[in-house]
Amino acid sequence: MKLWGGRFTGREDNIMKKFNTSLPVDRRLYFEDITGSIAHVKMLVACELLTEDEGTLLVDGLESILKDIESGVLKVEGDFEDIHSFVEMNLTERIGEVGKKLHTARSRNDQVAVDMRQYAKNKGQEVMVALQQLIDSLNKKAAENNVIMPGYTHLQRAQVVTFNHHLGAYVQMFSRDKKRIENAVNILDENPLGCGALAGTTHNIDRQITTDLLGFSKPVDNFLDGVSDRDYLLELMSGFSITMMHMSRLSEELILWSSQEFKFIEMDDAYATGSSIMPQKKNPDAAELIRGKTGRVYGSLFALLTTLKGLPLTYNKDMQEDKEQFFDALDTVLDCLEIMAKMIDTLHVQEENMKAAIKAGFLNATEVADYLVSKGTAFRDAHEIVGKIIIYCEEQEKAIEDLTIAELAKFSDHIAEDIYAYIDYDAILEKGNKKLIKKTK
Numbered sequence: 355m356k357l358w359g360g361r362f363t364g365r366e367d368n369i370m371k372k373f374n375t376s377l378p379v380d381r382r383l384y385f386e387d388i389t390g391s392i393a394h395v396k397m398l399v400a401c402e403l404l405t406e407d408e409g410t411l412l413v414d415g416l417e418s419i420l421k422d423i424e425s426g427v428l429k430v431e432g433d434f435e436d437i438h439s440f441v442e443m444n445l446t447e448r449i450g451e452v453g454k455k456l457h458t459a460r461s462r463n464d465q466v467a468v469d470m471r472q473y474a475k476n477k478g479q480e481v482m483v484a485l486q487q488l489i490d491s492l493n494k495k496a497a498e499n500n501v502i503m504p505g506y507t508h509l510q511r512a513q514v515v516t517f518n519h520h521l522g523a524y525v526q527m528f529s530r531d532k533k534r535i536e537n538a539v540n541i542l543d544e545n546p547l548g549c550g551a552l553a554g555t556t557h558n559i560d561r562q563i564t565t566d567l568l569g570f571s572k573p574v575d576n577f578l579d580g581v582s583d584r585d586y587l588l589e590l591m592s593g594f595s596i597t598m599m600h601m602s603r604l605s606e607e608l609i610l611w612s613s614q615e616f617k618f619i620e621m622d623d624a625y626a627t628g629s630s631i632m633p634q635k636k637n638p639d640a641a642e643l644i645r646g647k648t649g650r651v652y653g654s655l656f657a658l659l660t661t662l663k664g665l666p667l668t669y670n671k672d673m674q675e676d677k678e679q680f681f682d683a684l685d686t687v688l689d690c691l692e693i694m695a696k697m698i699d700t701l702h703v704q705e706e707n708m709k710a711a712i713k714a715g716f717l718n719a720t721e722v723a724d725y726l727v728s729k730g731t732a733f734r735d736a737h738e739i740v741g742k743i744i745i746y747c748e749e750q751e752k753a754i755e756d757l758t759i760a761e762l763a764k765f766s767d768h769i770a771e772d773i774y775a776y777i778d779y780d781a782i783l784e785k786g787n788k789k790l791i792k793k794t795k
Contacts, residue, residue, distance in 0.1 A: 379678050380437045381430040386472040387437050388420045393567035401559050408452050415449040438462050459557040463581040463669045467546035478539040484691035485532040491698040496521040503708035504715050511715030514779050527600040534593040542586035545570035549580040552668040582668035584676045591655040594687040598648040601694050605641035612638050617707045622700035644690045654683035718777040725776045729768035739765050
């Protein structure tokens, strides 16, 4: 069933009919399509383009369709081109000829634009909530585990940090991600209803009424732009992609940390799987899937960028492809955020293994160099001296802090008993924390 056809005498090919329909994809927009239509009807009544009785009949009919869909009485399916024709045809079937007046002063172009903006705005806020839940999980797990661990550069042990501070880095990343989504939602918060197909309508409508009823901040400023651009979806999907990148980095660390080579954490059984042949295996599949699905979200972003890059103004049917890409990226990022928060909530930190890794990694080598500098040694000379100390430690299978003063003094006359207080790991962390607190103030 179509909302057009008067100009045509020939029949649509069945393969074209299947190729053209978008209902299996855009049916999830039923709520936005119906609420947008209700706002449109109320505006038409206020502008005296519909009578009060017609408006009441239309609104009641639309509300009954919404109620039946949400209760499961009415399935969003059938021989319809899209969600718009599904709603309008069902409405006309319920209330009669008045249903045909629903489309007065409106095009499917501004109708789908308002549907997508409402949906993107609502779902953007949902992503922000999910991001905050992940941030809360990270903060809680960090506060419970202010334990010492190696920090890495080039995946080589570098300097001592805490698990608390390490997770705090991801808190900062996801906090920025939340701001990006919030910014995208604020930018898209404009009402395209009233743009018509591309040049508005000759009817005397009031766009501010639908703007207020639908909760938008303002009407769009340009009709052509209002129906033709999908940059707000690109901006949200860009935010989703960056969020996925951050989750992928965290996933990689969780995968490494849970391996037998690290043993820094243990994943909860709820978010791991086993092997069909190796009974000893506990695989971090939830983290691996997040890492894998990151490419999927990137792909959706680039697919839509490619779809839009050569389109002239205004609406082109290519733009029907925006929904599947956006919906898939949205569903993926929401699922991954939920899984990641639960993984963080339930993981167990292996504190002793982290401490052992520090002991074996010479993570106070930089502090030895700083100590020598404080005694008057040039940094480049101090760097070379510490390098020689490390070679000696490796040969003797000792940690720096386990060397005697006699052993250390072989490398520099500047080394005295006070070096031990300087290279003690707890003392290093305390000094680092003081600097951090001072900077944040």
